[in-house]
Amino acid sequence: MSTTETASRTGEAPDTETDTAPRSDTDRVVIFDTTLRDGEQSPGASMTLEEKLQVAEVLDEMGVDIIEAGFPIASNGDFEAVSEIAKRTRNAVVCGLARAGVKDIDRAAEALGHARRPRIHTFISTSPVHMKYKLQMEPEAVLEAVTASVRHARKYTDDVEWSAEDATRTEHDFLCRCCEAAIAAGATTINIPDTVGYAVPEEFFELIRMLRERVPGAEDVVWSTHCHNDLGLAVANSLAGVRAGARQVECTINGMGERAGNAALEEIVMAINTRNDALPWHTGIDTRRIMRASKLVSAVSAFPVQYNKAIVGKNAFAHESGIHQDGMLKHTQTYEIMRPEDVGLTESSLVMGKHSGRHAFRKKLEELGYALGENAFEDAFQRFKDLADKKKHVFDEDIEALVDDEVATADDRVKVVALTVIAGTGAPQKATVTLDIDGRHETREATGDGPVDATFNAIKAMVPHEARLPLYQVSAVTEGTDAQAEVMVRLEEAGKTVTGRAADTDTLVASARAYVSALNKLMVKRERGTPEALAAG
Numbered sequence: 001m002s003t004t005e006t007a008s009r010t011g012e013a014p015d016t017e018t019d020t021a022p023r024s025d026t027d028r029v030v031i032f033d034t035t036l037r038d039g040e041q042s043p044g045a046s047m048t049l050e051e052k053l054q055v056a057e058v059l060d061e062m063g064v065d066i067i068e069a070g071f072p073i074a075s076n077g078d079f080e081a082v083s084e085i086a087k088r089t090r091n092a093v094v095c096g097l098a099r100a101g102v103k104d105i106d107r108a109a110e111a112l113g114h115a116r117r118p119r120i121h122t123f124i125s126t127s128p129v130h131m132k133y134k135l136q137m138e139p140e141a142v143l144e145a146v147t148a149s150v151r152h153a154r155k156y157t158d159d160v161e162w163s164a165e166d167a168t169r170t171e172h173d174f175l176c177r178c179c180e181a182a183i184a185a186g187a188t189t190i191n192i193p194d195t196v197g198y199a200v201p202e203e204f205f206e207l208i209r210m211l212r213e214r215v216p217g218a219e220d221v222v223w224s225t226h227c228h229n230d231l232g233l234a235v236a237n238s239l240a241g242v243r244a245g246a247r248q249v250e251c252t253i254n255g256m257g258e259r260a261g262n263a264a265l266e267e268i269v270m271a272i273n274t275r276n277d278a279l280p281w282h283t284g285i286d287t288r289r290i291m292r293a294s295k296l297v298s299a300v301s302a303f304p305v306q307y308n309k310a311i312v313g314k315n316a317f318a319h320e321s322g323i324h325q326d327g328m329l330k331h332t333q334t335y336e337i338m339r340p341e342d343v344g345l346t347e348s349s350l351v352m353g354k355h356s357g358r359h360a361f362r363k364k365l366e367e368l369g370y371a372l373g374e375n376a377f378e379d380a381f382q383r384f385k386d387l388a389d390k391k392k393h394v395f396d397e398d399i400e401a402l403v404d405d406e407v408a409t410a411d412d413r414v415k416v417v418a419l420t421v422i423a424g425t426g427a428p429q430k431a432t433v434t435l436d437i438d439g440r441h442e443t444r445e446a447t448g449d450g451p452v453d454a455t456f457n458a459i460k461a462m463v464p465h466e467a468r469l470p471l472y473q474v475s476a477v478t479e480g481t482d483a484q485a486e487v488m489v490r491l492e493e494a495g496k497t498v499t500g501r502a503a504d505t506d507t508l509v510a511s512a513r514a515y516v517s518a519l520n521k522l523m524v525k526r527e528r529g530t531p532e533a534l535a536a537g
């Protein structure tokens with residue numbers, strides 16, 4: 001009996017390492033990650049080029065089949081990101097999005113120029129409401145655009161995906177004609193988005209089944225799902241689509257995406273792995289890298305993961321009630337259907353103290369999945385030593401926060417050198433901040449409504465800006481009063497959104513550094529003149 005069969009009867013976690021059940025190609029579900037395109041369209045989410053490269057690397061390492069790296073015509077920033085990711089990605093197919101026009105497709109092809117395995121993803125709306133109000137096009141003109149766009153994309157690559165935006169609100173006969181036209185023109189993947197998150201699972205199952213049955217040439221292409229989560233049904237709809245024969249699922253880390261987001265990659269993959277008796281397919285994802293990807297995406301987008309989020313939430317494997325704890329102590333399978341280590345959640349281990357040396361620190365970084373260059377390593381080691389001086393116990397999470405900080409701020413023009421704050425019940429609160437701006441030290445003093453406001457005012461006096469602060473959030477990296485505070489800030493100026501993140505045992509220092517980190521990104525965006533990305537469904 002295979003491990004999976006055993007698991008299906010007992011509800012215990014299958015052993016992914018020893019599961020040797022034969023896996024057929026027809027049951028392989030291709031994972032198409034769109035965190036860097038649809039995910040980045042989440043209101044307020046915005047990543048720098050460096051952050052996108054970091055995310056793409058983690059996605060590639062975890063076994064994502066296709067990385068949708070951006071929408072090249074939308075902005076120079078998107079173009080650059082797709083182009084750099086295309087150059088660097090070793091395993092995954094790299095995909096660029098394009099509307100159904102020659103300019104969009106040419107720009108996507110240009111950005112993908114250096115990709116080992118490029119894919120052009122072109123789309124057009126097919127529902128009556130989108131055609132009439134958004135496109136202001138007649139259905140026959142849309143049909144012609146489908147053929148023309150796919151044909152044009154095929155001039156650049158054999159790997160062309162076509163999407164029917166708002167497919168779930170499209171008339172079936174017309175959707176069939178569009179899919180047929182796309183296949184005839186050379187599309188190799190046909191994607192059926194539930195753009196507005198309106199479908200329910202039975203209906204979505206039926207839609208995919210109907211298309212596979214009625215569309216000529218359906219058997220020659222891969223059918224794909226792209227479900228939004230407006231009714232909380234994105235994962236259920238995607239799995240229903242796979243049950244109906246779709247073999248590509250479009251999804252994002254932490255379920256990021258437009259409005260309520262997209263189907264969450266980690267939920268799709270872990271549902272398939274854990275309930276393989278009911279969902280008998282497989283993916284190429286190394287699930288042990290899920291937590292790392294989730295934390296990285298949350299950090300760089302300043303989108304906190306909800307505590308009770310499935311798979312990656314802080315509480316997903318926590319057992320609080322006495323009855324549950326008692327059960328867990330007797331046997332973990334009483335309340336655990338997955339093993340935390342299978343999603344990369346390791347027991348928080350005591351790392352080392354101030355006497356630990358370079359060798360041990362390097363080994364710990366390797367274990368946590370970091371590969372730093374020599375200079376970055378030296379800087380991180382120095383900061384670890386400083387932290388170990390202030391904090392008795394240094395945990396894995398502390399090291400992760402420290403290194404993520406180091407990587408994020410390595411090229412910053414402005415750095416926090418010193419901060420002194422007068423806080424407490426006696427007003428006014430006052431902050432004195434020294435910044436290093438392009439190698440020159442400058443100091444300012446300011447008052448404010450509280451110490452954080454005073455600190456930010458002092459910084460603003462040296463780095464003037466008109467940005468709003470829609471998000472300022474503090475959380476503890478570990479437990480205890482000596483824990484590092486992790487601060488996330490989001491700034492918005494003239495339609496540009498940037499985020500900053502920093503950790504320190506002193507909440508005010510972390511706040512100042514997070515704010516300065518966001519300002520550094522704002523300066524880069526101003527210089528590049530990057531307009532906010534053009535949104536696509």
Ligand code: KIV
Nearest residue numbers: 163165193195536537
């Ligand atoms: O939701 C949607 O329809 C999209 C398409 C561009 C694939 O994101």
Ligand code: ZN
Nearest residue numbers: 038195536537
């Ligand atoms: Zn979408």
